[in-house]
Amino acid sequence: MIEFMFKLDETSDEALYMQLYRHIRDEIVLGHIAANVKLPSIRRLSAHLGVSRSPVALAYEQLLAEGYVRSKPRSGLFAAKLDTAGFSAEQRLGLKSRAVTASGTDSASAPAALPSPKRAYHASQREEVLYDFGYGSVDVASFPLAKWRRLMNRCLQPANSRLLLYGDLQGEPELRAEIAVYLRQMRGVHCLPEQIVVGAGTYHSLDLLFQLLQEDVTCMAAEEAVNDGVKALFEQFRFDCQPLQLESDGVRVEQLYSCAAQAVYVTPSHQFPYGMTMSAGKRIKLLQWATEQNAYIVENDYDGEFRYSGRPIPSLQSFDEEGRVIYVGTFSRSLTPSFRLSYLVLPLPLLERFRERKHSYDQLASPIFQMTLQMFMQTGDFERHMRKMRSVYHKKRDVLLSALRQAFPEHVDIIGADSGLHVLLRVQSRMSETELVEAASREGVAVYPISAYMLAAQMAEKGQHEASTVLLGFGGLSESDIRSGVGRLAQAWQAIRIT
Template sequence: MLQLTPKLDERSKEALYHQLYRYIQGEMIAGRIPAYARLPSIRRLAEALGVSRTPVALAYDQLLAEGYVISKPRSGLFAAELEISNRTQVSERTSATPSPSRAYHASPTETVRYDFGYGSIDVHHFPWTKWRRLVNQCLLPENNRMLLYGDWQGEAELRRHIAEYLHQTRGVRCTPDQIVIGAGTYHSLDLLFQLIKREVTTLAIEAAVNDGVKSLVEQYPFTCIPIGLEEDGISIHDVIHSTAGAVYVTPSHQFPFGMTLSIGKRMKLLKWATEHSAYIIENDYDGEFRYGTRPIPSLQSLDESDRVIYLGTFSRALGPAFRLSYLVLPPSLLDRFWKKQHSYDQLASPILQKALLLFMQSGDFDRHMRKMRTLYHRKHDALLEALTTHFPSSANVIGAGSGLHVLLQPGNGMDEAELVRAAEHVGVKVYPTSVYALSSEWALPATVLLGFGGLAETEIRAGVGLLAEAFRGSD
């Protein structure tokens, strides 16, 4: 039996479970816990360490979520096989039918009672009063500079705050100089493609992607290679055989299928990128919302070779209407940005950038994020609970645990279009997923997408109740 002997410090500010999680993770990376070794049971380890079972269970949950360990039914937990580059020391850093276009957007109609639109966020808990004050403050005559063009990389002080925020929440390591503020994910991605289009001829891309990403990629002369999606994220085998110069991934919560890229695959992907001087384009569009386990460190935070280009948005944290996003460029691409190898000036409004800066400086942004995480966590749990209550155990829920959407496979014999129509019939809007697949072979059969950000918990429960009825109708 594997002996685990961490030094746990009850007086430390770091939670016990996190100390234990870090210890096991470090032992695995150092090779002292070999692949396939069986971990002691929660009860045994808790007894051996003289702690309650809770911190042990939480540590195991986190390791499981990150793919450090795998669970075998009725056998327990086992160390996963990791591929660690010898330059990478993870443990030090981790502390720290409808129209295919815009198919995820809610489109309220009079007959829709519950819209599980993916692009929706909770608008009722937005700090309206604070934001009115902040925007007013920016529009005082003494701030008349706000009416002019801003810094073409984005307001410098805002970039400093974003760098800090990304470091604290996603482990991203960058200087404010590496950040380029954009007007939404597609603007940022477009700008990036302009920077790499002469260097990268073949682009590997997840076999199912957001429709905006799909149409953007089509506008460039890249040879596009779809990469298969497995339970623990993209197929590394496919990436290795793609001969691509860059790969586009959504590792925290694959869009739309919802899986998380395991730590073993993260390491392999980084190794591939380093060995082939390829780029990894990491779209972390909803990585700030993870429920039950700590947020998984971004790929950028594990990168030792400046191969990762990190991309994020404020569309989930604040709202898509802000049109604020950011790129974190590795130094080589930054140089190209500064040499203006792209056709954009700054597109994001300096007024909103300044207001966001004030929001961050006051500490209100952190408070808002804490509140929203709790709120979305509750909605997520309400949705899962309602699905468990109303649907038979044969129904399958995919992609739970993070972000603002899950996928549902009711398994009732209806195809995707029938599911969408049956839901509409009872006043509920759910969304097809096949539109996101690069070709039909990559689509999930009879699967619909349910976004939960924009609905109240009561609405989620009522909506799922109606859905269950509608989906039972064809039995």
């Protein structure tokens, strides 16, 4: 069973069912949907895309009539076997730019631009915290340990003794093949397994990337608030780092033209920590800037799989036709941070630079974990796990919002709740960010300051409202702990002077 990630254009003159038909047909022809793979049911695909069942049913009928899919009674529709052998990897890469897009236009002739020592993300084991709203935790109780253990045991059989040695520098080929399929179906990313480099966590991957970029980049622009580990990497590589102001729909792209940056770091699907999604208009402008300036866009899609309202948001890389976007992904949110598995999708020039060993990178991701994950994905267990976790986190998000609204019926704003595993709580109070955090801590509740993520040191520039904003992650708490933690938070802040 697969899922689809692509763009439906409701403003197009072409019917929705034809857009859907063309997309699935092209994926089958190009081999991105393998023969005998089951397509989602009409009900499930219509719910996933946020459309009625009629367009999906019509598209499936057309595919069936033309022989691109076949029907099995009481089982569903399956991709037909087509004779498309003989294409090299380079030819398949070229085919991407010539394939018919979901809007029914030839993309080759379409416009190029479619649209501190103390951790800042969870409490340490030495801290006495009853309810930790750190964003770095996930729901470990929902992880399928028994399935993972069985697969890992298979990796430890004598026939797989090679996994006890150093692994492939680029990552195990079988895992990279599974990641490529996953990214195309779930995030709309266009890539081949040859373009993927597996890493041991996001910072390991970014460290490699920044080594590869050193020849071209002296000035790196970035969103004015970024993950604290990313800040540390910027300092380590001594890039001239230029903060870009954040607006309600993403970075102010105009500032890029005045800062002479050769690359920009963004989190477009769910900005960290503020939570906004970059608008289509700004994505177009950002890609235009990268093309005009021959610059790179570093897209960190750290939790793009978890969205709770509207249609899934495709990756920025899915809009890129010029090879300017470098995609960074991780399994820390979808699985668990302890496995330390991440990946880069490199444009071809950077891939060539990697293969020429213009870096000091070594493969630190365990080959055993890599093969276990590959089998976990290949058997369909990963897809089932992701469906479960979307539901789990959706419920937790709803519980958190309900508890916050009940505890704070006025004088607070909840920001960035449509996706991801954290929200921001802006308190209309004369208390500072530090005072809010300390008051919560005295009640055994850990919430987190957003000033730790600012590239610019002057929080005053963000205004008084920003100074009274804290971060609450919910992934690692149970629903009952979320309610209890918010209750204690209300007690901690009951003496707040509301302005």
